[in-house]
Amino acid sequence: MEVRRLGRTELQVKRIGFGGMTIPKVSLEQAAATVNRALDLGVNFVDTAMAYGDSQHKIGQVMMSRREECYLSSRSTHMDYEGMKRDIAASLEALNTDYLDLYEPHDVSTQDKYEALLSADGALKALKEAKSEGLIRHIGFTGHNWELIKKLIATDEFEAALITYNLADHLAAESVIPIAAAHDVGLFVMKVFGNGRLLALRPIDEDRHPTIEESLRFALANEHLPLILTGVKSPDEISENVAIAEDRAPLTESELAELRAFGERLGHGYCYGCNYCMPCPEAIDIPGILRLLEQKERMGWDWPQLKTAYRRFERTADDCVDCAQCEEKCPQHLPIRERLKEAERQLGGRRHEHI
Numbered sequence: 130m131e132v133r134r135l136g137r138t139e140l141q142v143k144r145i146g147f148g149g150m151t152i153p154k155v156s157l158e159q160a161a162a163t164v165n166r167a168l169d170l171g172v173n174f175v176d177t178a179m180a181y182g183d184s185q186h187k188i189g190q191v192m193m194s195r196r197e198e199c200y201l202s203s204r205s206t207h208m209d210y211e212g213m214k215r216d217i218a219a220s221l222e223a224l225n226t227d228y229l230d231l232y233e234p235h236d237v238s239t240q241d242k243y244e245a246l247l248s249a250d251g252a253l254k255a256l257k258e259a260k261s262e263g264l265i266r267h268i269g270f271t272g273h274n275w276e277l278i279k280k281l282i283a284t285d286e287f288e289a290a291l292i293t294y295n296l297a298d299h300l301a302a303e304s305v306i307p308i309a310a311a312h313d314v315g316l317f318v319m320k321v322f323g324n325g326r327l328l329a330l331r332p333i334d335e336d337r338h339p340t341i342e343e344s345l346r347f348a349l350a351n352e353h354l355p356l357i358l359t360g361v362k363s364p365d366e367i368s369e370n371v372a373i374a375e376d377r378a379p380l381t382e383s384e385l386a387e388l389r390a391f392g393e394r395l396g397h398g399y400c401y402g403c404n405y406c407m408p409c410p411e412a413i414d415i416p417g418i419l420r421l422l423e424q425k426e427r428m429g430w431d432w433p434q435l436k437t438a439y440r441r442f443e444r445t446a447d448d449c450v451d452c453a454q455c456e457e458k459c460p461q462h463l464p465i466r467e468r469l470k471e472a473e474r475q476l477g478g479r480r481h482e483h484i
Contacts, residue, residue: 130371136355140174144355146174147167159363175188202230206235240277267289269288271291302316322360328341445473
């Protein structure tokens with residue numbers, strides 16, 4: 130596989146990295162076999178997080194004998210000094226290592242988290258101390274709020290940033306690339322398959338889904354993204370991803386244009402389930418309702434169970450009062466109120482009437 134420099138970390142990473150979010154879903158034996166296969170194939174970046182269930186523990190079993198074959202990355206959701214300090218220690222123990230190549234505050238996606246992270250007693254202080262003590266080599270961050278991602282990069286406190294990039298959701302990420310380049314922050318990306326959901330979706334006006342190869346080649350085609358994390362659960366899955374990367378056949382201009390156009394149709398109206406629209410003042414589960422609508426429209430499911438599931442919501446789309454707060458908070462600027470009305474039309478009817 131191609132090797133790239135990950136910003137000013139100077140880490141020399143293979144283009145495909147191992148994402149540890151999905152291995153909590155499999156046995157320890159299968160998880161170990163998957164990590165081992167990745168290392169056997171030359172994958173040299175293994176990523177996990179405190180929030181990923183027993184992912185660190187499972188990866189740590191492999192690290193007992195193969196730690197020096199890869200860069201190792203993890204992260205903590207704590208934005209305070211003490212919480213971050215505890216989690217760094219916990220990650221080191223679970224991963225059976227005495228240092229981590231990269232550690233990140235996880236999902237800095239609200240102004241409150243941003244301010245807490247950078248405060249005098251925030252998580253950044255703990256990260257800097259850990260770096261000076263040799264417990265971590267580099268400091269990065271992850272997030273989904275594009276404006277905060279740009280602000281964090283501009284602080285020059287972080288050497289790498291993990292962001293979302295895929296066929297249906299790439300334009301915002303591409304707006305970050307010039308800022309990252311100016312500050313020499315290494316961008317690595319997640320959710321190229323949308324946690325698997327994109328592979329099951331289709332544009333409303335087209336009767337086909339994206340393929341694994343299309344999704345991965347699209348991300349690999351972006352020369353400004355040195356590292357693509359893929360969440361895998363089996364040796365065969367990581368083998369397939371590595372084979373696509375090793376093929377190295379570049380997309381032609383016409384192929385890339387076709388995939389971009391397909392992605393735009395796929396992403397139109399697509400809810401990524403980020404929950405930034407929540408909480409709703411009327412207690413409507415907006416992501417839950419939109420997910421049901423997408424299952425009907427994008428996956429072609431027209432089962433009676435969808436309508437049954439819709440009616441189980443305590444508050445349905447019919448309870449929307451058009452306050453528009455959700456649309457103001459949505460990073461994709463989706464027409465949420467219009468989509469809720471469409472859910473009411475297609476999934477049908479109120480569960481109860483107000484008395």
